[in-house]
Amino acid sequence: MSGAVDLSALKERAAAPPPQAPTPPGDGAAAPAASGGTGLTPVIDVTEATFEAEVLVRSQQVPVVVDLWATWCEPCKQLSPLLEKLAHEAGGTWVLAKVDVDANPRIAQAFGVQSVPTVVAIAGGQPLADFQGAQPEPQLRQWLAAVQQATAGKLSGPPAGDGAEDEPEPEDPRFVAAEAALDEGDLSAAEAEFQKILDEEPANAEAQGAIRQVRFLARVQSVDPGAVAAADAAPNDIDAQLQAADVELYSQAPDAAFARLIGVVARSAGDDKTRVRTRLLELFELFDPAEPVVMTARRKLAAALY
Structure with missing residues (x-):
């Protein structure tokens, strides 16, 4: 869905978020009845x-x-x-x-x-x-x-059932260990556990998405909550712009975060341009690539680059 990177499941387990950062909506979807x-x-x-x-x-x-x-x-x-x-x-x-x-x-x-x-x-x-x-x-x-x-023939089809409750799938112990670390607020340990999964299965999409979110949470928790105001006052400070974009994204304002970094890309050159572009692509990966907010930002980034 546009405009939301759902970090709630991880964030609830992690250490306290940065002061003044609004809490994104949860994802507590109940399992549908048969x-x-x-x-x-x-x-x-x-x-x-x-x-x-x-x-x-x-x-x-x-x-x-x-x-x-x-x-x-x-x-x-x-x-x-x-x-x-x-x-x-x-x-x-x-x-x-x-x-x-x-x-x-x-x-x-x-x-x-x-x-x-x-x-x-x-x-x-x-x-x-x-x-x-x-x-x-x-x-x-x-x-x-x-x-x-x-x-027809392109989707997996509805789950089979006879009206009785399906047996729950056994939990993957590797993810259990990572989630236990999150429960304790230990993002470093959680990242290490997800990395173990990726070392065994580099293409594991669930672990890829989880480790990106954990890394983002770990980074944004160290950011000054006044980062947006500081960046607005210093538009040529690359570090300030990157930190402000993190706070905006965490605060459920991806449009603002993407627009900020695209603007920096457009007016930067050399290593600064490359650094900001790389960070922006990392933020895109926190979303489904088909989300409108990401697709729009990618188009604007391409225009800023060329």
Whole structure:
């Protein structure tokens, strides 16, 4: 989702954050209850905190149809119940994710919503198709059939189940050790444990993402909370700009952090330009590369470089 690097799970375990830095929203998504035989709930309410798990991750299994609605929207009152009906009929072969745009403005911003209702089909973590406004049932069925046809054989499919609770997967003891270090607030030990995993499995994406976040947290905790004001007062101080960008990103303002460093890249040369560009690319890696905030910043960085 645009504008959020979710460090909450790590940050809650780590040592105290820098003073005055706002706490990002948590990611406490509850596991969905099984429905039918698929193990998926056909209709779910999604918030900014649960968007990644319930939409982006879920869309690796089945298409997720995101219904962006508002309580004051009259067409939404016609469309949403119809979508819910069709989702229940589908039995988990696709999932309806309902998003109240007033309560979750960052999700609406990420999709570039200009009016409601807006409906977006997500598959494999990427937008596939969308429409705006209420639609009659025949057109909805046709649209949904096209979405399912376009994703046939390309997703992992709903988890198998017979209505009984699935057995939980055993925890990887290597990650248990890393999480224990985080529970104790020992970021250095946590980094070392994640590094052990990467030494054994260099392509382990979970460990790669975790170690990047741990390193970022360790660095930002030593930054003066007045770093942004100090950087604004000294625009040519590279160290000050890097520290300020860390604080802005930690404070859930990635647009500001990226814009700051892109500006430094544009007006710098030589080693300074290379150093800031390298840091900016490291910050991009804290996000899903498909997030709009990152894609926009990459385009602006390319323009600043050339």
